[in-house]
Amino acid sequence: MYSSVSYTTDRGREAHALDVAMDILGGSDTSRLYRALVEERGLAVGAGASADTSGVGGGSVTVYASPSAGVELASLEGAMDEVVARFLAEGPTDAELARAKSNLAATAIYARDSQEQLAYWYGSSLAEGETLEEILGWAEQIRAVTREEVMTIARRTLTLNSSVTGYLLPEEGASE
Amino acid sequence: MNWWAAARSALSFAVLRARSNLACRKRAGSVAILAALALAAAFASPPNGVSAEPRPEQAQTTHGVPVRRIVSPGGLEAWLVSDPSVPMLTLRAYWRGGAAVEPSHLTGATGVMADMLTEGAGNLDANAFKERLEELNMGLGFSASWDGVGMSVTTLTENRDAAFEMARLALMSPRFDEAPLARIKRQIEVSIRARETNAGYIANLALDNAVIPGHPYARRIELANLQAINRASLMERKNALLARDRLLITIVGDVDAATAGRLIDSTFGALPRAGAPLPPIPQASVRTGQPMIVRRLPQPQSLILFVAPGIQDEDPDWIPLAVANYILGGGGFSSRLMDQVREERGLVYGISTSPSVRDFSAELRGSAQTENGDVAQALEVTRAEMRRLYQEGPTEAEVADAITYMTGAFALSLDSNVKIASVLHGYQVAGRPIDYVNRRNDLIRAVTREDVVRVIRRLFNPDSFTFVVVGQPDGITPTQ
Numbered sequence: 001m002y003s004s005v006s007y008t009t010d011r012g013r014e015a016h017a018l019d020v021a022m023d024i025l026g027g028s029d030t031s032r033l034y035r036a037l038v039e040e041r042g043l044a045v046g047a048g049a050s051a052d053t054s055g056v057g058g059g060s061v062t063v064y065a066s067p068s069a070g071v072e073l074a075s076l077e078g079a080m081d082e083v084v085a086r087f088l089a090e091g092p093t094d095a096e097l098a099r100a101k102s103n104l105a106a107t108a109i110y111a112r113d114s115q116e117q118l119a120y121w122y123g124s125s126l127a128e129g130e131t132l133e134e135i136l137g138w139a140e141q142i143r144a145v146t147r148e149e150v151m152t153i154a155r156r157t158l159t160l161n162s163s164v165t166g167y168l169l170p171e172e173g174a175s176e
Numbered sequence: 177m178n179w180w181a182a183a184r185s186a187l188s189f190a191v192l193r194a195r196s197n198l199a200c201r202k203r204a205g206s207v208a209i210l211a212a213l214a215l216a217a218a219f220a221s222p223p224n225g226v227s228a229e230p231r232p233e234q235a236q237t238t239h240g241v242p243v244r245r246i247v248s249p250g251g252l253e254a255w256l257v258s259d260p261s262v263p264m265l266t267l268r269a270y271w272r273g274g275a276a277v278e279p280s281h282l283t284g285a286t287g288v289m290a291d292m293l294t295e296g297a298g299n300l301d302a303n304a305f306k307e308r309l310e311e312l313n314m315g316l317g318f319s320a321s322w323d324g325v326g327m328s329v330t331t332l333t334e335n336r337d338a339a340f341e342m343a344r345l346a347l348m349s350p351r352f353d354e355a356p357l358a359r360i361k362r363q364i365e366v367s368i369r370a371r372e373t374n375a376g377y378i379a380n381l382a383l384d385n386a387v388i389p390g391h392p393y394a395r396r397i398e399l400a401n402l403q404a405i406n407r408a409s410l411m412e413r414k415n416a417l418l419a420r421d422r423l424l425i426t427i428v429g430d431v432d433a434a435t436a437g438r439l440i441d442s443t444f445g446a447l448p449r450a451g452a453p454l455p456p457i458p459q460a461s462v463r464t465g466q467p468m469i470v471r472r473l474p475q476p477q478s479l480i481l482f483v484a485p486g487i488q489d490e491d492p493d494w495i496p497l498a499v500a501n502y503i504l505g506g507g508g509f510s511s512r513l514m515d516q517v518r519e520e521r522g523l524v525y526g527i528s529t530s531p532s533v534r535d536f537s538a539e540l541r542g543s544a545q546t547e548n549g550d551v552a553q554a555l556e557v558t559r560a561e562m563r564r565l566y567q568e569g570p571t572e573a574e575v576a577d578a579i580t581y582m583t584g585a586f587a588l589s590l591d592s593n594v595k596i597a598s599v600l601h602g603y604q605v606a607g608r609p610i611d612y613v614n615r616r617n618d619l620i621r622a623v624t625r626e627d628v629v630r631v632i633r634r635l636f637n638p639d640s641f642t643f644v645v646v647g648q649p650d651g652i653t654p655t656q
Contacts, residue, residue: 030306038359039303045363068362069369099310106313109332112262114592170373171474 002163004051005153006059008128015053016141017149018157022051022061023100024092024150025084030099033065036083043071043079056128061157073167084158091151101143108139240614241590243600248437250445254425255604256436257596263333265429266594267343268601269444272422273454274324276392276536278413284397285409286417288360290318290325292410295356297345302356305342314339316346322393323535324605325417329443330594333430336439344443347418352407364402375479375646382469382644383483388460393537419451420444426601429593460537462486466642470652478551478647479543482558484640486531486538489606495619496627497531497635502578503570503628504562504636505529505542510577516561517544523554540635551649562638569629583617 007015026033026049037044047065063084067076092100111117125135246256275286294309294316296302309316315330316339327347331339371377384394423444427436462485487493498506505513505528513527527544546554590596590613603612645652 028306028310030303030310035303039355042359042362045366066366069365095307099307103310103313106332109262109264110330113264113594116591 002061004059004061004157006053006055009058017145017153020100021150021154024096025049105139105142248440250441257428260430265431266330266597267427269327270424271325273417276322283401285413286320289410289413290320293318293346296351298349340439352410379481379644379646386466387463391460416452419448421450428597457536464640469644471646478649482542482641482643484540486540488538493631496631499578500628500631503574523550548648549650552651575625
């Protein structure tokens with residue numbers, strides 16, 4: 001888990017860019033983490049990343065994986081860090097960037113299907129200090145995010161020095 | 177959690193992969209909708225209990241759901257609600273025949289087949305297929321339950337035709353490639369290994385073995401079954417089950433009848449006309465009042481489940497049962513069990529009951545979670561409350577409150593295209609008439625106290641229930 005900006009604390013489009021970055025890194029079955037750890041190397045049965053960009057005092061990023069049978073957590077963690085390091089070094093492909101932006105922007109249309117989701121979206125955003133213009137322009141700003149913005153915020157956020165790692169283990173002596 | 181995560185997850189059906197035989201769902205819709213909006217609230221209520229549900233007074237349904245039956249040019253029937261207000265549409269399909277009709281050598285194959293339908297089709301391997309779904313901003317998912325296979329397609333209007341082409345491809349030309357199959361089997365293997373420490377899994381299995389022993393619903397996938405699943409078994413299940421003669425379709429959103437008919441034909445028209453005959457499954461005769469079961473699991477809390485025979489949703493007492501259940505344990509913080517066991521005595525974090533109907537079984541089920549030290553008293557109070565309701569019946573006020581809530585809250589389950597599609601499709605799968613959605617509240621309003629008393633005398637005898645406790649309960653002696 002890493003600390004990050006949120007829509008309240010960011011400057012410009014940083015939070016938008018962070019949401020796009022985390023979608024590419026770990027937001028779906030086509031993400032970097034899922035492909036590398038679950039599909040290609042078979043080390044994990046699930047893997048991904050998500051950004052919580054909604055906090056008044058800042059946000060956070062979570063990167064996670066669940067091991068396949070017999071895989072040590074330490075080696076899985078090492079593999080996760082490799083995927084993150086490679087993403088930070090290479091950046092996203094044009095196709096990854098386009099997919100992530102278009103998918104996030106489409107959620108603004110799907111949200112209109114649900115009164116509850118619309119109320120939640122507007123209510124929570126206003127409570128966190130955003131303006132109506134920012135809410136209405138969200139999808140537009142997502143579409144405007146550039147590769148450079150993604151890389152800048154990803155590199156600033158995903159530094160191991162400002163992260164904490166947790167393992168969930170069975171009780172000592174518990175049977176497999 | 178960002179606001180859009182909910183919208184996103186509604187599309188990520190892959191996340192919902194219901195592993196058949198590991199976590200088989202109840203029949204889609206019928207129970208959840210009729211009996212238990214409030215139930216859902218009870219199950220989902222946070223244990224700290226801040227969920228005071230709003231209770232609309234005297235809510236009248238004045239706006240019906242404009243649902244109609246259409247027949248596509250190719251002769252396929254569907255239920256349609258056309259509503260252009262949001263530029264999106266959603267389709268639900270269901271084929272009768274699920275995991276319960278698997279031959280034993282194919283145990284688990286139906287669920288894996290359903291998962292594998294979105295792991296590559298036609299010229300697109302798994303990754304290319306999923307990338308295309310994302311490019312189209314669409315949701316496409318399949319899942320198997322005990323009784324059937326379900327499908328869901330959600331798309332923006334602007335990508336409609338391309339999205340339904342992906343659905344057609346998944347149905348007609350799935351690749352069932354080795355690499356994604358190996359991955360899914362790896363994922364299921366981990367869940368099979370983990371379930372031995374899962375209180376819910378242990379409790380449900382113990383109850384199934386106690387009250388419906390030997391029935392297909394009591395079966396579970398084992399590692400050997402998993403290893404035996406291969407491309408041929410997936411193909412066999414797909415060809416046997418996904419045919420037009422057992423298909424039910426609901427389509428809701430920004431689509432007119434002509435377009436809906438065309439989409440239905442292009443998506444489903446090339447499926448085989450008839451699938452394999454579905455082997456007969458016996459209606460489970462649910463045993464009553466079996467001895468108490470205790471399964472030891474090293475954890476500070478215990479899970480309590482209880483079950484008794486119920487009734488099928490075709491039964492004339494089904495709607496009075498929904499009201500009766502609301503009063504006993506369905507109504508969240510309005511129910512007697514929650515009031516007495518949790519609120520008055522602080523013995524549990526949550527306690528609830530609900531009718532549970534599958535095609536071949538009908539049960540009443542309840543659940544509670546508590547500290548190991550409180551199990552004995554929680555059981556005692558639960559039984560006492562059930563006996564009190566059984567002997568004295570409900571008050572007029574309780575019946576009136578239940579009806580007010582159940583009818584008033586119904587509108588909240590119809591406030592989006594996706595929810596309307598779920599509710600309608602649930603009724604369609606349960607075999608209800610098409611206008612049921614607009615009659616359902618009147619049927620509930622017609623329930624009298626006498627109806628509720630009758631159904632309580634018929635079904636809520638506390639001695640009919642079998643209890644299981646999983647954990648390290650103090651002072652409980654298993655009787656089996």
